[in-house]
Amino acid sequence: xxxxxxxxxxxxxxxxxxxxxxxxxxxxxxxxxxxxxxxxxxxxxxxxxxxxxxxxxxxxxxxxxxxxxxxxxxxxxxxxxxxxxxxxxxxxxxxxxxxxxxxxxxxxxxxxxxxxxxxxxxxxxxxxxxxxxxxxxxxxxxxxxxxxxxxxxxxxxxxx
Amino acid sequence: xxxxxxxxxxxxxxxxxxxxxxxxxxxxxxxxxxxxxxxxxxxxxxxxxxxxxxxxxxxxxxxxxxxxxxxxxxxxxxxxxxxxxxxxxxxxxxxxxxxxxxxxxxxxxxxxxxxxxxxxxxxxxxxxxxxxxxxxxxxxxxxxxxxxxxxxxxxxxxxxxxxxxxxxxxxxxxxxxxxxxxxxxxxxxxxxxxxxxxxxxxxxxxxxxxxxxxxxxxxxxxxxxxxxxxxxxxxxxxxxxxxxxxxxxxxxxxxxxxxxxxxxxxxxxxxxxxxxxxxxxxxxxxxxxxxxxxxxxxxxxxxxxxxxxxxxxxxxxxxxxxxxxxxxxxxxxxxxxxxxxxxxxxxxxxxxxxxxxxxxxxxxxxxxxxxxxxxxxxxxxxxxxxxxxxxxxxxxxxxxxxxxxxxx
Amino acid sequence: xxxxxxxxxxxxxxxxxxxxxxxxxxxxxxxxxxxxxxxxxxxxxxxxxxxxxxxxxxxxxxxxxxxxxxxxxxxxxxxxxxxxxxxxxxxxxxxxxxxxxxxxxxxxxxxxxxxxxxxxxxxxxxxxxxxxxxxxxxxxxxxxxxxxxxxxxxxxxxxxxxxxxxxxxxxxxxxxxxxxxxxxxxxxxxxx
Numbered sequence: 001x002x003x004x005x006x007x008x009x010x011x012x013x014x015x016x017x018x019x020x021x022x023x024x025x026x027x028x029x030x031x032x033x034x035x036x037x038x039x040x041x042x043x044x045x046x047x048x049x050x051x052x053x054x055x056x057x058x059x060x061x062x063x064x065x066x067x068x069x070x071x072x073x074x075x076x077x078x079x080x081x082x083x084x085x086x087x088x089x090x091x092x093x094x095x096x097x098x099x100x101x102x103x104x105x106x107x108x109x110x111x112x113x114x115x116x117x118x119x120x121x122x123x124x125x126x127x128x129x130x131x132x133x134x135x136x137x138x139x140x141x142x143x144x145x146x147x148x149x150x151x152x153x154x155x156x157x158x159x160x
Numbered sequence: 161x162x163x164x165x166x167x168x169x170x171x172x173x174x175x176x177x178x179x180x181x182x183x184x185x186x187x188x189x190x191x192x193x194x195x196x197x198x199x200x201x202x203x204x205x206x207x208x209x210x211x212x213x214x215x216x217x218x219x220x221x222x223x224x225x226x227x228x229x230x231x232x233x234x235x236x237x238x239x240x241x242x243x244x245x246x247x248x249x250x251x252x253x254x255x256x257x258x259x260x261x262x263x264x265x266x267x268x269x270x271x272x273x274x275x276x277x278x279x280x281x282x283x284x285x286x287x288x289x290x291x292x293x294x295x296x297x298x299x300x301x302x303x304x305x306x307x308x309x310x311x312x313x314x315x316x317x318x319x320x321x322x323x324x325x326x327x328x329x330x331x332x333x334x335x336x337x338x339x340x341x342x343x344x345x346x347x348x349x350x351x352x353x354x355x356x357x358x359x360x361x362x363x364x365x366x367x368x369x370x371x372x373x374x375x376x377x378x379x380x381x382x383x384x385x386x387x388x389x390x391x392x393x394x395x396x397x398x399x400x401x402x403x404x405x406x407x408x409x410x411x412x413x414x415x416x417x418x419x420x421x422x423x424x425x426x427x428x429x430x431x432x433x434x435x436x437x438x439x440x441x442x443x444x445x446x447x448x449x450x451x452x453x454x455x456x457x458x459x460x461x462x463x464x465x466x467x468x469x470x471x472x473x474x475x476x477x478x479x480x481x482x483x484x485x486x487x488x489x490x491x492x493x494x495x496x497x498x499x500x501x502x503x504x505x506x507x508x509x510x511x512x513x514x515x516x517x518x519x520x521x522x523x524x525x526x527x528x529x530x531x532x533x534x535x536x537x538x539x540x541x542x543x544x545x546x547x548x549x550x551x552x553x554x555x556x557x558x559x560x561x562x563x564x565x566x567x568x
Numbered sequence: 569x570x571x572x573x574x575x576x577x578x579x580x581x582x583x584x585x586x587x588x589x590x591x592x593x594x595x596x597x598x599x600x601x602x603x604x605x606x607x608x609x610x611x612x613x614x615x616x617x618x619x620x621x622x623x624x625x626x627x628x629x630x631x632x633x634x635x636x637x638x639x640x641x642x643x644x645x646x647x648x649x650x651x652x653x654x655x656x657x658x659x660x661x662x663x664x665x666x667x668x669x670x671x672x673x674x675x676x677x678x679x680x681x682x683x684x685x686x687x688x689x690x691x692x693x694x695x696x697x698x699x700x701x702x703x704x705x706x707x708x709x710x711x712x713x714x715x716x717x718x719x720x721x722x723x724x725x726x727x728x729x730x731x732x733x734x735x736x737x738x739x740x741x742x743x744x745x746x747x748x749x750x751x752x753x754x755x756x757x758x759x760x
Contacts, residue, residue: 307636
């Protein structure tokens with residue numbers, strides 16, 4: 001147990017460092033809170049929407065699957081450390097375990113448990129062709145508003 | 161078989177106690193200085209790669225820039241957002257940087273491991289290791305600490321009561337736990353070849369270049385470990401956590417002043433410690449490639465350790481300067497559908513090789529490899545079929561909606 | 569009292585405070601996230617107790633699996649459902665559950681007490697005999713090697729059954745969260 005003593009000392013030192021930093025900052029830093037400063041960050045605009053209440057279920061599936069994998073990994077470590085002593089019997093045990101585990105994983109993947117984001121469709125060539133066609137120019141894709149009384153953009157003939 | 165750190169086994173007298181306290185203070189200072197260095201190094205190297213000058217005002221070559229930034233953060237106002245959860249908001253920085261510090265404890269920073277030495281040194285008449293502690297959990301300490309590090313990020317985002325930090329932290333924690341699985345599986349391959357949990361033992365087992373785990377486990381676990389560590393550290397190209405274009409600053413958007421500085425500190429300290437852990441696991445830690453004349457053995461170990469460490473630090477900066485960020489579904493697919501199956505398969509292959517061809521006989525090894533190859537082909541086919549089924553189901557589920565023009 | 573036993577006492581006492589404090593926190597905190605953090609504290613206390621009993625590998629597993637995976641899942645669920653606000657504990661959704669919980673708690677305390685009383689004599693193991701330890705005790709891997717021999721030797725059937733348990737968990741997750749495309753089509757047609 002005494003092997004952990006230096007770690008405990010380091011832990012205390014690290015926590016102390018954090019606490020003292022906070023204390024020093026409290027003494028040195030100004031404290032002029034205002035409503036605008038303490039509002040949730042919204043790139044300068046007044047926050048209008050609440051933070052999201054619910055998250056996609058995929059995150060939950062990932063956390064659930066991670067538990068499975070964590071347990072599998074934890075079972076692998078004892079085998080890995082003492083595989084010489086365990087022999088073929090141990091190898092077959094871990095192999096059987098892994099095969100069952102892999103089958104479960106395949107089932108999970110087949111049921112779409114690990115699909116993320118919107119469906120990815122391969123972009124068709126025709127769509128790309130339309131996007132880069134020579135008909136699309138600066139004047140045809142951008143609608144100009146409020147240009148009355150301005151000088152015509154260089155190179156454009158039909159300006160008002 | 162390596163015994164535990166001898167200095168902690170005997171009765172605790174004054175001299176060992178002072179050595180321990182000295183070690184702790186040393187590690188603490190090294191941790192802070194290394195982190196400060198890493199911040200400067202990253203900025204300098206990236207600026208070089210982007211054809212800029214980078215920090216050059218504070219100190220020689222701008223080396224004191226991080227110190228200046230750190231001191232500045234003490235003088236900055238420390239805001240507590242109105243919607244924040246007051247307790248957890250204050251607790252989160254601690255949960256992030258205390259584990260980062262504690263990771264240093266198990267890394268062998270030096271010592272003479274060459275020619276089968278066990279890496280112990282004698283200080284003031286006491287035999288000890290050039291590492292803070294060598295607890296019996298060994299390398300599992302790293303996994304434990306990184307699983308606590310997740311809490312810091314997760315709770316920081318949640319407690320801010322603001323939308324960007326929350327999105328960033330949920331992304332981050334899902335990403336970190338996903339890659340922790342790949343990390344753990346490739347670590348199992350290392351344990352297979354080392355046969356011990358002790359970090360000093362893992363280093364001692366990598367006696368010559370061919371024994372380095374990067375070679376003796378056949379490079380694949382190393383590559384997977386490197387990718388997983390990059391994702392675990394939320395470094396580019398896996399920095400979706402703080403994707404500036406989408407999430408402002410990610411989980412620490414609402415943090416300011418010294419609290420932000422602590423997150424920043426822990427982030428860069430983790431880069432250094434994780435690099436050091438990769439050096440320990442795969443590149444033999446303080447093991448020398450060749451004997452440097454004049455310099456004594458124990459110091460030589462530290463020099464080799466630092467050389468290898470720098471290679472990784474440079475690699476991380478290089479990755480940041482080179483690779484664009486992944487999309488979130490690509491990130492998850494890479495972690496779950498590529499890295500995890502490969503690392504599990506590779507572990508079984510290595511285990512089979514060790515089991516059925518223990519002395520590396522060519523014919524036996526070939527037989528194992530051929531059988532494994534067949535099994536791998538079947539498994540890949542099964543997996544590909546699963547992917548196809550899932551893709552077809554998704555397309556079918558989306559089809560009616562597309563026809564009627566209803567957006568789902 | 570020698571130094572070693574005093575140290576053990578300090579460790580035991582602080583771990584016990586962590587466990588009990590965390591457990592009380594779990595049931596008294598009104599905010600579910602705070603309650604989950606209390607649970608983490610309890611789990612850490614248990615890990616420290618494992619270390620004090622020389623079960624180092626188990627302590628690591630305790631932190632990695634329970635604190636690192638299971639409570640993260642809890643937190644995800646709390647965030648996922650958007651229930652991370654303080655609850656009014658005076659509302660009782662199912663009327664009978666509180667008296668039932670009290671009865672069960674008393675029963676559990678009785679059972680544990682009876683077990684302690686019964687096992688008090690049986691658990692005194694003379695040093696030397698009792699639970700066998702690996703030959704290389706005192707090194708790093710005594711713990712994990714002993715566990716490996718047990719897991720892959722004597723209890724291999726139970727170990728394999730664990731994989732079945734994991735299958736059930738994964739299948740349950742998938743069934744609860746994903747639909748077959750046919751179901752999707754059905755619900756959509758019924759909606760229309």
